[in-house]
Amino acid sequence: MNYKKLIYGLSVSALSITGCTKLTEEPYGLTNTGSFYKTAADAESAIIYAYSVLPEVGYYSRGYYIITELPTENLTQKGDAGPANFELDELRTTSNNSDLDNIWTYMYRGVARANAVIINVPKISSMPEAARNQVTGEGHFLRALHYFNLVRMFGEVPLRTETIADVSQIPMAKSPLKDVYDLIIADLKSAESLINVAKISEGRANKVAAQALLAKVYLQLASAKSSGSAGYTFVDNADAMYAEAKIYAEKVISQQTSYVFTDKLRDIFDTEVYKKASTSEHIFDAAVDRTGEVEGNFSKLPNMFLPADRPMTIPYDAGDPSKGTINIGQGWGHFRTEAAGYNSYAAADKRKTELIVSSYTNGASTYNLDINSSSRPFTRKFIDPLRVGDKSSCNSPVIRYSDILLVLAESAGPTAEGYEAVNRIRRRAGLGDLNPSLGIQAFRDAIVEERAFELAFEGSRLFDLRRTNTMEKVLVQKYGKTITSGAYFFPVPQRELDTNPLIK
Amino acid sequence: MKRTFYKACLLMFLGLFAAGNLYAQQRILKGAVTDEAGQPIPGVGVSVKGEQTGTTTDPKGNFSLSLSAGQKTLVFTYIGMQTREITVAQDQTSVNVSLLGDQKSLDEVVVVGYGTVKKSDLTGAVATLKGSDLNRTPASSVDQLLQGKLPGVQVITSGGQPGSGATIRIRGASSLNGSKDPLMVVDGFPWGDAGNLKQINPEDIESIEVLKDASSAAIYGSRGANGVIIITTKKGKSGQPRISFSSLNTLSTRANKPDLWRDPVDEAIYANEAAANGGAIATDIPYIGITRPFGEGDKTIYYPSIAELRGLDPNKGPWPYNTDWVDLVYRNPVSQSYTLSADGGNESTKYALSGNYYKEQGIAIKNDYDKYTGRLNVDQKLSRFVTAGTNVVLAYTNNTGGGLGVGRSRIFPAYDENGNYFRTSSTDYGNPLSIADRVLNKNKTMDILGTVFVNAQLTSWLQFRTQLSSKYGNSIQDQYDPRDVTFRGFENKGYGSINNSTYTELLNENYLTATKEFGEAHRLNFVAGYSIQKTVNRFSTLIGREFVNDNLENENLETAVTKSLNNSLSRFDLSSFYGRLNYTLMNRYLFTLTARADGSTKFGANNKWAYFPSGAFAWKLNEEEFIKSLNLFSELKLRTSYGLTGNQGISPYQTLDRFGSYKYFTGAAFQTGFGPGLAGANDEQGRTVVGGLGNNSLKWETTRSFDAGIDIGFMDQRLTLTADVYVKKTRDLLRLKTIAPSAGYDQQWINDGTINNRGFELGINANVIRKNELDWTVGGTFTMNRNKVVQMGESTRVEVGTLYESVRQRISTYTVGQPMFAYYGYKSGGIIQTLQEGIDAGLTGNEALPGEIRYLDISGPDGVPDGIVDANDRTIIGNPNPDFIYSFNTSLKYKQFDLSAQLYGVYGNDVWDFNKLTPSRQILRWTPDNPSNEIPRANGTRGFKASDFFITDGSFLRIQNVTVGYNLRPNLIRGVSNIRVYFSGNNLYTFSKFNAGYDPEVGENGINTGGYPRARAYTIGLNVGF
DSSP, rough: OOOOHHHHHHHHHHHHHHTTTOOOOSSOOOOOOSSSSSSHHHHHHHHHHHHHHTTSSSTTTHHHHHHHHHTTTEEEEEETTTTHHHHTTTTTTTTOEEEEEHHHHHHHHHHHEEEHHHHHGOOOTSSOHHHHHHHHHHHOOOOOOOOHHHHHHSSSSOOOOOOOOHHHHHOOOOOOOOOOHHHHHHHHHHHHHHHHOOOOOTTOOOOOHHHHHHHHHHHHHHHHHHHHHHOOOOOOHHHHHHHHHHHHHHHHHEEEEEEEEOOSSHHHHHHHHTSSSBBSSEEEOOOOOOOOBTTTTBHHHHHHOSSSSEEEEEETTTOOOOOEEEEOOOOOOOEEHHHHHHHOOOOOOOHHHHHEEEEEEEEEEEEOOTTSSSSSSSSSOOTTTBBTTBOOOOOEEEEEEEHHHHHHHHHHHHSHHHHHHHHHHHHHTTTOOOTTTTHHHHHHHHHHHHHHHHHHTTTTTTHHHHHHTTTEEEEEEEEOOOOOSSSOOOOOOOHHHOOTTTOO | OOHHHHHHHHHHHHHHHOOOOOOHHHHEEEEEEEESSSOOOOTTTETTTTTOEEEEETTTSSSEEOOOSOOEEEEEETTBBBEEEEOOOOOOEEEEEEEOOTTOTTOEEETTEEEEEEGGGSOOOOOEEEGSSSSOOHHHHHHHEEEEEEEEEEEEOOOOOOTTTEEESSSOOOOOOOOOSEEETTTEEEEEEEEEEETTTTEEEEEEEEEOOOOOOOHGGGOOOOOOOEEEEEEOSSSSEEEEEEEEEEEEEESSSOOOOOOOHHHHHHHHHHHHTOOOGGGGGGSSEEEEOOSSSTTTEEEEEHHHHOOOTSSSSOOOOOHHHHHBOOOOOOOEEEEEEEEEEEESSEEEEEEEEEEOOOOOOTTTEEOOOOOOOEEOOOSSSEEEEEEEEEEEEEOOOOOOOHHHHHHOBBBBBTTSSSSSSSSSSOOHHHHHHHOEEEEEEEEEEEEEEEEEESSEEEEEEEEEEEEEEEEEEEEEEETTTTTHHHHHTEEEEEEEEEEEEEEEEEEEEEEEEEEEEEEEEEEEEEEEEEEEEEEEEEEEOOOOOOOTTTTGGSSSSSEEEEEEEEEHHHHHEEEEEEETTTTTEEEEEEEEEEEEEEEEGGOOOOOOOOEEEEEEGGGHHHHTTTTTTTEEEEEEEEEEEEEEEOOOTSSSHHHHHHHHOOOOSSSEEEOOEEOOOOOOOEEEEEEOOOOOTOEEEEEEEEEEEEEEEEETTEEEEEHHHHHHHESOEEEEEEEOOOGGGGEEEOOOOEEEEEEEEEEEEEEEEESSSEEEEEEEEEEEEEEEEBBBBBSEEEEEEEEEETTTTEEEEEETTTTEEEEEOOOOOEEEEEEEHHHHHTGGGGGGGGTEEEEEEOOOOOSOOSSSSSSSOOOEEEEOSSSSSEEEEEEEEETTTTEEEEEEEESSEEEEEEEOOOHHHHOOOBBTBOSSSSOOOOOOTOOOOSBGGGGGOOOOOEEEEEEEEOOOTTTTTBBBBBBEEEEEEEEEEEEOOOOOTTTTTTTTOOSEEEEEEEEEEEEEEEEEEE
């Protein structure tokens, strides 16, 4: 045998085998842009991923309420909460506030996920057009929601509409408010036209949600312009915006049947009622379920509100002892109801008597909660008697029918339509009708007040005060708070300032 | 190639003797030749000085020689051994000779990557060690045995856990996030990071070479930046089969006596004082004679009072318990190692095979490590020009149990009255006996490594080698935590898991070697090749939580209420071209040029190929006439080198964009979503850190190093000295950069940052006495490295390592301008004596009270002391990197006896001693009557600040090993060619000012959290050759 030939043969074959090796990398167990967005199922999964940021702890399962409720007269925090909570509560935020950093981060994660849907899903040609449009429309809705939150919290922000493929895309300047709102409105109009399904499922947005959010956006522009709130001079005509808000609010209130006014206050927040009913107030929720595996799939939000002393039993219906009692467990007592907000309700207001728990039982003992103690009366908008351990199914309502009803009232002004809208809310709360002879400004002021009671603890109050330019009037002059910084716009987080060279 | 050349020389040499005529045959002298270990050496040249008479030893090392009358001097020569002259008396008829390994031989061949080179022709910084010079003490991996052996090589063994490896640093650490471990190459097969070479029995090792500078390591390109350790195993020698057996039997004790409470009364007094000072209410003071609820059912636990413990309570009998946990939990372990090996062959076939059984007991009960290894080398000549061979290694290990605590209270028993493990409450998971007995913790590994090669002599000067190697490793870890033994078990109502890992690697190397001389003056050696290596690592974990009972442990995870599983796979390919040119001019000017190009799938699309060139120059001054004329130096060589090496410490897929997934509830069920942003671990705020943004430019780290060295030998190499200085600058450090959160991501891997290492290393060896029957050698090494983080992009300080709950921060940092792992925290100044003193120091609350540690106010928000001790007062407070490390060794041989000893020392490093407040110090605590300025008062609720209070000098000098051996005269017993017995003591004593209860040698980051106790090992060894 000729070994030389063998060796040459071996070496040539070795080289030819190895020479073919490409150095491209095939990731294992990981999806990425190259392998995804091919099928209808991929599109569905992409939009699910975009939604899934909402109930994360940093967003609607906790962070959102820290940011939007602590600065108002509704909530303060326990004594050993972190310094960032105190800064928010005492309206002296700085760019180093970790809670603001947190929510900023989650909202932009949401933007990135929504952008991935908006950019990639329309390219999936293999799926039916209707389904593709619906998913794309939901992407637009989510992006609009994140930017609406961002602009109301921080004002001018970087307007990211592309997916990030390379670090060179990261430096980005802030966009003026006008551009931000233009994108929000365009996105919501796209969502409204692309989504045609009346109700997709719990936790997913549809045409009505897009219309509802659009109504809120127009009302924001209208009221901020007319009140002279900082930054909104770009809005041309407040009345035109009120008119737009009214158009879209009417679409929600009277031109659809998927979402309705719930007659009983308690039912609005009873997971077993609103999750099972074919129609409810919940136009759009960040959805959770107690069967989830990790926090963010289920919610621990109730623990933030519930006092920490001992497991609590409360009547199912505060007005009707025959309905029995429910065990709601105990919480962390993180949030404490502020006396200012608590004492501002009318005595007969059912939103206080039925939706705020001021006493409970444990065994044979009854405990009364003192608004000035460390264990205070607390809202029962976020309770889950059926929770498993700390895992609750308590959704975070993002848009409620009642909210839009009040948007309609505020945008319609002291008209029959406006009065009817607000009085539906008041009657359900056990209150009489609103003074029928209010001027337009007094009427709108009354609606904002009504919103304070109706939407308390739901993350609406701060934005209502900001858009009506009444942060000082209400929080300082009426409730004696001090505002040091961040009255109308919170400071952009330091981490963003440090890492985004164009943001100044 | 060079080996062949020398073998040819040897044959010629021997042939000359064979041809010699024998004149007068007046007597026959018989004898045997062995090596230091008593192994017979075949083929040793035996000649009579001044005569033509001579012979060679047979396969059993025996020779027989006819001598003429008179006193003669015999000369014994063998390649790789020191030539030895023995005078035989006029009437002597037998002589037994032991040859010493010739470490200092200039003709010795040194293995470098893809070839060998004569030691005298080395141009780079390469340290060499013979396998026979490794200490004979039980070691589950050879890495531990390298400690103190080689200058420039730092070996850290941070405890005595059976089966644990070692941390090896060659010329300092030069990566922040990539691997800092050298590349381990075994018989031409790069096995990966050094640190736990369990697959090779130390007795099978022929030689160890460490490539330290860029010139020598550049042949390994993108894996060479941390240095390269080359292990060469023993090959078969032709001749009759040689069979040998060796054993090590070891008894160990604890090197450090645990510093624990000796008297339950002292323990209880301290506990009571700590509780009272910590603000406990009266009934929460532990030892006041009170019954406390157990937490389950009606059961209660009685806590005695101090008086009762003292036996002074008139109403109670003496307290019955004084549990010696050390006695219950620790043992004097016994370990064994048995090796059986054989080698032999003929001109065309050579083989070597060996098997080893190794068993190591841990100091903690029920902690054992077993290992079986087997090895086979076969070389077959297929024709005059072609050789083929194979090399197979099998290794199997089984590790059970782990470390156990002994710090539990003496006041309570180990077992309750029913014989169950005693617990103080239903949530007491601290009884080490129940952990040892009931927790399942078992790890089995299996490795199969093989190489097949063909070597062809293409022309007289050109050789080609092709090699196919594969490595397969598998490990299975079984874990079960019963519900009443550990917190994890309790929390989950039983927690069982199975971890599976498999590692596979495939390597193909093809290279040409050319050796040619052009006239007298020019010698060329050239290597060029191509290789491809594929690596696939797979992992899967099965976890079950909540079982009906603990009976089945993890054997039927399906029956768990909650099951979870995860799996992953990482794979990467490396393609490489490499070459090296050695050019020798006039046997005195030596040039080496080396380069490697590495292409890796792990690198970003924009940087697929990495290039690592290097060059070296050496000048053999001893060949110059002006030095020769001095008649002083047997060697005088100046060396210098400069070049690039790399570190490809990127995990696979980091250059690609990677999607995350998350679930969302949509009414009926959860749906799974995929999209951009891959959630990683949580940050300190509890927020997931999102990565997954690709980086097409991600690449290797590059180290540029300069080395200058000198090799000096005097008196025919009886005194040798090697010294090197080096500067290493590592750039493009891999780092997680924080990116703008508005992008939807938090961080991304980038190349950015610089670390410098510079240092000096020295090795000295002196053969002080070299006589017939007496040989004495002394040597030493000295290693000094200075490490500095030069820059890390936008960061000036990154906290790294574990977040220690006791001080609520990470204490190790990478800080610009400081060495790696520099400690960060507060400065302290003794103990506060009065409240006013505490308040004046800027402390508040309980921290200002007398008896507490006085932290210093050294800065404030404006950079000047502000009268408040807060986070602004933290600074760099210590450095765990030693000023230098050093070792001494000596070996003495007299007739059949030999003695060797090694000392190893580390100087000038700080240790962060979390166990500083041991009971022997607690007893000296501050009290109003004992105003100590060193030890704070007892306080059960003190929140320690991370401060230099914990920092202690970690310098030590250890008597690492002393071995005394005796070699029986060869062939004393029929059928047995040699017997050696020896006694070896390892880790005999440590000189140190460190905390007496612990060994000062802790991990690389210098943090003592009370690791696994280190053993002092006494070994009896036996080698028998047949």
